[in-house]
Amino acid sequence: MTRIAVLGSTNMDLVAYVARAPQHGETVTGREFRTVPGGKGANQAIAAARSGAEVTMIGAVGNDDFGTRLRATLDHSGVDTDLLRTVEGPSGTAHIVVDDEGGNAIVVVPGANGTVTALHYDDEAAITGADALLLQLELPMDGVFAGADAARRHGVRTILTPAPVQPLPPELLEATGLLVPNEHEAAALTGIADPHEAVTALLRRVPEVVITLGAAGSMYASRFAEPVTVPAPQVRAVDTTAAGDTFVGALAVALGEGRPMEKAMAWASAAAALSVQRPGASSSMPYRSEIDAEAAAS
Incomplete structure (x- = not known):
């Protein structure tokens, strides 16, 4: 079984559903409110576990x-939550507005996530024993780099989701094996709007990149291969909040099982397509049997 370590955030998502998101200074009436466990780290951990991995x-x-x-x-x-610390004070929260097109806007308040600035001994041991380490940017950068550095020293593949997007230190990029931004994050990191051009710029910093393109699928490129785009199943989105995290969790599992990149991306796209048809973050994530069925039908 594939073993995945996730160093990342846990947030309670406070989700308001509206016909359209409010403009600056505007108040709108929502139709529904939910509290849903989430956070990019927890989301990717759950996605990977439901996809069939052993996850810490x-x-x-x-x-x-x-x-x-x-x-x-x-x-x-x-x-496995044995390495999930409990600290004094509030947990992280994400305040999310979801519109009728399935689009979202999010404000994250780090809370306890802000205390994760270094690894404990057992944390490094869990990373050492994993097939891949999943990282995001909802923890302090010191903590993220500590995880990436430990993975590099022990030959563990690091998969980094650069969100919330921010400038990435060279030392973090040097320790990253696979970077997985969405098209907006790729543009913010490079200053290049066209993802086909942005990926070239990103490959100067990391050896492999997958850019997610929403309904258009995903694109992969490496320093040793030409870019290839893998289409996504065409579905009607209800809530895209966890689509990227679902994709990354499923992708990590598929790669850990030895699937070629294009097939791994197609399988991960099937998982993401299922998630956007359901409301919420962790609550929307599919199980392996569902992903297999969706991928076979696509």
């Missing part, structure tokens, strides 16, 4: 009700 979550929650619920959700999804 490294991070922190607060000693509040949200923290208890976040841990329970990970446990219920089969994620």
Whole structure:
């Protein structure tokens, strides 16, 4: 079984559903509100576990009700939470507005995630024993780099989602094996709007890149191969909040099982297509049997 370590955030998502998102200074009436366990780290951990991997979550929650619920959700999804610390203070939260087109806008308040600035001994041991380490940018950069550096020293593949997008230190990029931005993040990192041109710029910094393109699928390029685009199943999106995290979690599992990159991307796209047809983050993520069925039908 593929073993995945995830060093990342856990947040309680506070989600408001609206016909359209408010403009600056405007108030709109929503039709529904939900609290859904999420956070990019927890989302990727759950996605990977439901896709069939053995997953260890490294991070922190607060000693509040949200923290208890976040841990329970990970446990219920089969994620090992022994290395998920409980710290004094509030858990992280994400304040999300979802419109009728399935688009979203998100404000993240780090809370307990902000305390993860270094690895503990057991954290490094879990990374050493993994087939891949999944990283995102909702933890302090010191903590993210500590994980990437440990993975590099032990020959573990690092898969980095550069979100929320921000300038990436050269030392982090040097320790990254596969970078997985969406097209907007790729543009922000390079200053180049066209993802086909942006990927060339990104390959100067990392050896492999997958850019997710929403309904258009995903594009892969490496320093040793020409770019290739893999289409996504065509579905009607209800909520795209966790699409990218679902894709990354499933992709890591598929690669860990030895699938060629294009087939791994197609399988991950099937997982993401299922997730966008359901509301919420972790609650929308499909199980392996569902992904297999969707991929076979695509």
